[in-house]
Every structure is written in structure tokens, then in C-alpha cells.
Amino acid sequence: MLPSIMEVAMQHGLKLNERSTRSVKDVRFKCPFCQVTEHPKYKDKYYLSLNTSDNVFQCWSCGESGGVLKFIALLENKSVEEVKQELFHEGNNRVQRKLHPAEKLTPRQLKAAGFLLKNWGKLSPKEKDWIWSEWQLYVEQEKRLGYMFFLEAKTSEEIFAVIYEYACKLSVNPEDLLIEFSQAKFADKKKPRWAESAEEWIEKVVL
Known part of the structure; x- marks a missing residue:
């Protein structure tokens, strides 16, 4: 039996609109998936709608939507x-099936790479391999672009803006990405391919 989407929201500490009631289909919360409610202008806006009857959600700001399983996955970054x-x-006591690497991609990661999947069970191993390959290409491209902007940033504010933007695109921790870019920049040994490519491109442009 699937858990109640309302209970999931409360367990994860989402802020409830006190004007909405827990007995109706449309219960409103602050959306944890978008940033618009952090702006003072929208501090009293509750864009995340939970349909407690159908066990689904919809944010009327960022557009995230789906069922309770996707809701949990987004909240827990799984x-x-x-x-x-x-x-x-x-x-x-059943042995868990070993997940394909592509099946471990979060909803945010799949969306960023252009995939809108609902049923992994319908996909063949080759199709899962292709999705994983496309994700790796996406990561390579985004890291190369992000690293280029990182190298060109002149102030700490610019650096953190770049790190935050590309951490969101890759659905990774900004601190981890900052460390990865910094290590690539000062690496004595062979750099990652995306870093070498970015540095070569910058050198050509400068010359």
C-alpha cells in the first residue's frame, strides 16, 4: 500500500498553508522544489498542491508534478x-533486484537530461544502457561548460553563482562540485576530460 502523500509532506517538514484543511483534495504547501517562494514578494504564497484523494502533487510555480513515489524521490533526492x-x-526476506545505474538517476537528473520516464519495467537492458550513456554525456557537457565559467569568474560571488547553477543542473551538492572544480584547476596529474577540454577551449579563445 502506498503511503499518504499528506503524511509524507508532514514527515518532511513542509510548511502547510494554515487556511487549507486536511480534509479537502487541494491542500497547499510551500514548494520545496522551486525557489520562487523564497522571494519576499512571494513569502505568503503556497504553490504546491497536494491532492489527498488521488495521492498526487502539482506545483503551480515550477511545474513539478506526479504521484507519491516521485514526491518522496524528489524530497529525498533518490x-x-x-x-x-x-x-x-x-x-x-526477498532479495532486492540490483538496480541498473540508470535506474538510480533521480527525477531531477532524468528531467535535466530530457527524459520523462514512468515505467522502468518496460525498458530493455539496452535502452537502460542508452539512457545511462546519455546521462554521462550530459554530465560531461555540463561540467565542461560550468568549469569554463568557473575559470573565468573574477569574484567569489561569481564563483558561487556558477557553482550553484551547475550543481542544480547536475543535482549534486554545491560544496562537492566546488571541490571537484578546484581540484581539477590545481591538479598536478592528468585532469578529467571535461576539465582538459574546457582549458583547451579557453586557451584557443584567448590566443
Whole structure:
């Protein structure tokens, strides 16, 4: 049995609109998936709508939507397949199926790479391999672009703006990305391919 989307929201500390009630289909919360509610102009806006009858969600600002499994995956930065395994295999003796690397991609990562998948079970191993390959290409491209802007940044504010932008695109921790870019910049040994490519491009442009 699927968990209640309302209970999931409360367990994760989402801010409820006190004017909405828990007995109606449309219960409003501050959306944790978009940044618009952080602006003072929108501080009293509750764009995340939970339909407690159908167990689905929709944000009327950023557009994120789906069922309770995707909701949990987004809140916990996990893949939907990982959430399924945790919910339906926990406490029993069945051996968990080993997930393909592509099945571990979070909803944000899949969306960033241009995939809108609802059922992994319908995909063949080759199709999963292709999705994983496309994701790796996407990461390579975004890291190369982000690293170029990182190298060209002149102030700490510019550096952090670049790091935050590309951390969001890759759905990774900004601190981890800052460390990775900094290590690439000052590496004595062979750099990652995306870093070498970025530095070569900058050198050509400067020359």
C-alpha cells in the first residue's frame, strides 16, 4: 500500500498553508522544489498542491508534478526505483533486484537530461544502457561548460553563482562540485576530460 502523500509532506517538514484543511483534495504547501517562494514578494504564497484523494502533487510555480513515489524521490533526492525498493522490500526476506545505474538517476537528473520516464519495467537492458550513456554525456557537457565559467569568474560571488547553477543542473551538492572544480584547476596529474577540454577551449579563445 502506498503511503499518504499528506503524511509524507508532514514527515518532511513542509510548511502547510494554515487556511487549507486536511480534509479537502487541494491542500497547499510551500514548494520545496522551486525557489520562487523564497522571494519576499512571494513569502505568503503556497504553490504546491497536494491532492489527498488521488495521492498526487502539482506545483503551480515550477511545474513539478506526479504521484507519491516521485514526491518522496524528489524530497529525498533518490530515484523512484530506490524508493520502491525501500517501501516494498523493507522487512521481507526477498532479495532486492540490483538496480541498473540508470535506474538510480533521480527525477531531477532524468528531467535535466530530457527524459520523462514512468515505467522502468518496460525498458530493455539496452535502452537502460542508452539512457545511462546519455546521462554521462550530459554530465560531461555540463561540467565542461560550468568549469569554463568557473575559470573565468573574477569574484567569489561569481564563483558561487556558477557553482550553484551547475550543481542544480547536475543535482549534486554545491560544496562537492566546488571541490571537484578546484581540484581539477590545481591538479598536478592528468585532469578529467571535461576539465582538459574546457582549458583547451579557453586557451584557443584567448590566443
